[in-house]
Amino acid sequence: MRKMRFFMPTLALAMIFSFTACSGGNKDGDANPSPSASPTATQPAPSASPDDKIVINEGKPVRLLVDLNNLTPSISDKPTAENPQVFTSTNLIAQAFMEKYPNVKIExxxxxxxxxxxxxxxxxxxSAIASDSAPDIMFAFGSTMADKNWFMNMDDALKTPNSYVEGNEKWSDLFPSYVFDPLKDFNGHAVAIPLTVFPGPPTAYYYNKDIFAKVGVDIPKDWEELMDVSKKIKAAGYDAIGPWSGNKTSIVDNWDVQFSVGPAFSMKIKDRVDYNKDGKIDLPEQIRAAYEGVYFASNENVQQFWGQIKKKYTEVLNEGYAKIDYQDEWVKGKLAMIEDGLWRLPQELSDTQRKFEFGMFPPPAVTDKTSPFAAKIEYTEKGPYQPAAQHTFNIIEPSIKAHGGEGVRQAAVEFLKFLTAPENVSMMVLEKKGSALGAVKGTQVPPELNDWFKNSFPIIDGTSWLSAPTTNGRADLNRQLDMWFKGMIDDKTFYGNFDAALKKDISSYIKDNKVNTEGWQKGY
Structure with missing residues (x-):
């Protein structure tokens, strides 16, 4: 399975988001009671919607190809030694949908x-689109690949009712509005539907409590403390940090960029990049900022930004980290911290090989303690602040056209609406045992998250750092970053190569997307 590029009586998700938003206020001492876990839901939303007039594809047969990433049901509902964890919720939900619409077959x-x-x-x-074999619905990293023009514009569908939720007038009303901000393309159109959000940041540091106690260190709250704690752990003879498998290669949108270093540096330049002064930074504003030179490594703040990433990879991680089996080190009690997603939690809770007690803490953020080019970061008293979307799903336009056109499109939209009924989302997140929260209001909360929500979390306003606007551009920058980390090029060469690659990518993006740059000040 692909992994994503991160309270106790029943509690509506609206309260969760109210709680997490108010947690920012808790820094002044106004503590709200923590939400609590809910009992397991076992039944999908009613197979008959309140609106029995819906007919998909005029009743003609429809074959719908669906990829739900790690929400795709297990092939078998029986655990085995090879596959001890099974997931069945979405199979039950799909069966209920097909009972409602017998002409639709979900594969x-x-x-x-x-x-x-x-x-x-x-x-x-x-390759899949060229061979007409790509899914009609799939997990495709939100809006990340929107420049490929593969995704359906969901705006009109979101304005229609979700007939599987009583009293709903607009599908979009089921979600907190902020979750759609990163799911929009350059023109501001929503291109993905969120099903779940991360239980706070999408990622966490899992730590060995025994090692922390023996070395005499506390949980690091910010980036500087993480660096200091890691050095003390290494000096005591342990391995400090094991990076997630996807971060073992040098990539410009790694987790440190997204969740530790990027937020504070981005928040520091927010006033400059927020061209329309609406308090948010969207993709068009990031593209303009890139065009005007804001993200070029010729700027001192950008040099310090990438310098912090390099510091971790060259001073904290073990030499040869890309080839080390950190899972083995972790189980044997030789590794103090391992980075992973919140999706790891169910596996960790059921691990019988690990003989030590573990804990979790959010990714420590860079603050103004690290650099004058980073913003001051405030923290919640406890609980996460506006968790980001985790499982988001796109409708793939080339597949819709190849597999039957409007009838398939209608089936795809209806199935996504059915999936986002609160009863259905509750089934999924409760079975995921703490690795996800529902993205829609009214879903239940897994009890496994009680300890996690006791942490203090950095208040990040959703502002992110733009590494490169296209997938090809990121690949070019990844190569430069890798050579720099390995000492194959010096700082000056890296900065120059980085800027040359970024300029090329910006120009390509603007040309391919016919971006109007009138009134912009070209920074290169």
Whole structure:
């Protein structure tokens, strides 16, 4: 399976988001009670919607190819030694949908290769679309590949009711509005539908409590403390950090860029990049900022930004980290911290090989303690702040056209609506045992998250760092970053090569997307 590029009585998700948003206020001492876990839901939403007038494809047969990433149901509902964890919720939900619409046959797509980035998925998508075998619905990293023009514009569908939720007037009303901000293309159109959000940041540091106690270190709260703690752990003879498998290669959108270093540096330049002054940074504003030179490595703040990433990879991680089996080190009690997604939690809770107690903490963020070019970061008293979308699904336009056109499109939209009924999302997140929260209001909360929500979380306003606007551009920059980390090029050469690649990518993006640059000040 591909992995994503991260309270106790029943509680509506609206309260969760209210809680997490208010957690920012908790820094001043106004603590809200923590939400609590809910009992397991076992039944999908009613197979008969309130609107029995819906007829898909005029009743003619429809074959719908669906990839739900790691929400795709297991082939068998019986655990085995090879596959001890099974997932069945979405199979039950699909069966209920097909009972409602007997002319629709849902087929699960299981042949998508494991990938850790959009760049890798592009290779599969290009081939699958050419052979008319790509899914009609799939997990495709939100809007990351929107420049390929493969995704259906979901705006009109989101304005229509979700007839599987009583009293709903617009499908979009089921979601907190902020979750769609990163799911929009350059023109501001939503191109993906969120099913779940991460239980806070999408990623976490899992740590060995025994090692922390023996070395005498506390959980690091910010980036500087993480660097200091890691050095003390290494000096005591342990391995400090094991990076997630997808971060073992040098990539410009790695987790440190997204969740630790990027937010504070981005928030520091927010006033400059927020051209329309709406308090948010969207993709068009990032493209303009890139065009005007904001993200070039000729700027001192950008040099310090990438310098922090290099510092971790060259001073904290073990030499040869790309080839080390950190899972083995972790189980044997030789590794103090291992980076992974929240999706790891169910596996970790059921691991019988690990003999030590583990804990989790959010990715420590860079603050103004690290650099004058980073923003001051505030923290919640406890609980996450506006968790980001995790499982998001796109409708693939070339596949819709190849597999039957409007009838398939209608089936795809209806199935996504059915999936986002609160009862159905509750089934999924409760079975995921703490690795996800529902993205729609009214879903239940897994009890496994009680300890995690006791952490203090950095308040990140969703502002992100733009590494490169296209998949090809990121691939070029990845090569430069890799050579720099390995000492094959010096700082000056890296900065120059980086800027040359970024300029080329910006020009390509603007040309391919016919971006109007009138009034922009070219920075190169």
């Amino acid at each position: 699960w797509v299981r042949n998508i290769p494991p990938v850790n980035s959009a760049e890798q998925l592009v290779q599969y998508m290009t």
